[in-house]
Amino acid sequence: MxxxxxxxxxxxxxxxxxxxxxxxxxxxxxxxxxxxxxxxxxxxxxxxxxxxxxxxxxxxxxxxxxxxxxxxxxxxxxxxxxxxxxxxxxxxxxxxxxxxxxxxxxxxxxxxxxxxxxxxxxxxxxxxxxxxxxxxAAGRGGPELTVPAVHGLPAGGADPEVLRVGAVTLDVGAHQVSVDGVPVAVPPREFRLLRVLLERAGRVVPRESLLELVWGASTMDSNTLAVHVRRLRRRLGDTAETPWSIESVRGVGYRYRLPAG
Incomplete structure (x- = not known):
């Protein structure tokens, strides 16, 4: 050759x-x-x-x-x-x-x-x-994607049934969420949404993938996803003035932010 x-x-x-x-x-x-x-x-x-x-x-x-x-x-x-x-x-x-x-x-x-x-x-x-x-392709018409060194893996190799990212802990088996150790009531659909985002913390998860994983369909009205994200942010204590949990990546999807440092 x-x-x-x-x-x-x-x-x-x-x-x-x-x-x-x-x-x-x-x-x-x-x-x-x-x-x-x-x-x-x-x-x-x-x-x-x-x-x-x-x-x-x-x-x-x-x-x-x-x-x-x-x-x-x-x-x-x-x-x-x-x-x-x-x-x-x-x-x-x-x-x-x-x-x-x-x-x-x-x-x-x-x-x-x-x-x-x-x-x-x-x-x-x-x-x-x-x-x-x-x-x-960022800056040349494509979506801007910021990807850190490690993605979507259980923190520290710990029990994959317990996801911890910064202040948020999600216990899959117990179906419990806590922020800074304080329990937070999260409905089943939002719980699944949070689990998907935490499992891939730091990475952009496309809207289509979230709809497939959480709702089982990729052709739903995208506003449904946006509404659930807003509700989940509020439950985690996020605000428009000091957003720290879930960020929107325009034209692509959502990303759960890794804690600074």
């Missing part, structure tokens, strides 16, 4: 993850995007050189060459304006998230993947309109 001319396309996504769900692949192809799936790091680098994809989704725990190594090798040849590199991080790969970002990943995404989240980071909205540069 030496000397072969790369196939350059802004509509190619390379997924280096043998366990990727068909739903994610189908979501890309239904939007007219060509998808190539490989199962190890060496093949990922070969295909990246051949296809020059606009977005690469890399499992952190790839065999042959792990995801961090793939990210580092890709970023050595292509800058952030040329390719969006997403590192998939599972519950046992938490330590690799910071290393992946340091190596040049555009963002880390928790596994199992949320289809809407990956599409948004790749620059593909629900209507299938692509934005070149994906997660790097």
């Amino acid at each position: 030496t000397g072969a001319t790369p196939v350059v396309s802004t509509a190619v996504v390379l997924i280096a993850d043998a366990e990727v769900d068909d739903g994610l692949v189908n979501a890309f192809t239904s939007r007219g995007v060509e998808v190539r799936v490989v199962g190890d790091g060496a093949l990922a680098l070969l295909e990246a050189g051949r296809l020059a994809p606009a977005t690469v989704l890399v499992d952190a725990a790839l065999p042959v060459l792990d995801g961090v190594g793939v990210v580092r090798a890709l970023r050595a040849t292509r800058d952030r304006g040329e390719v969006t590199i997403l590192l998939g991080v599972g519950p046992h790969d938490r330590s690799l998230a910071a290393a992946g970002l340091e190596a040049g990943a555009s963002a880390c995404v928790a596994k199992p993947y949320l289809v809407g989240e990956v599409l948004a980071l790749a620059g593909l909205g629900p209507d299938g309109v692509g934005v070149a540069g994906g997660a790097n």
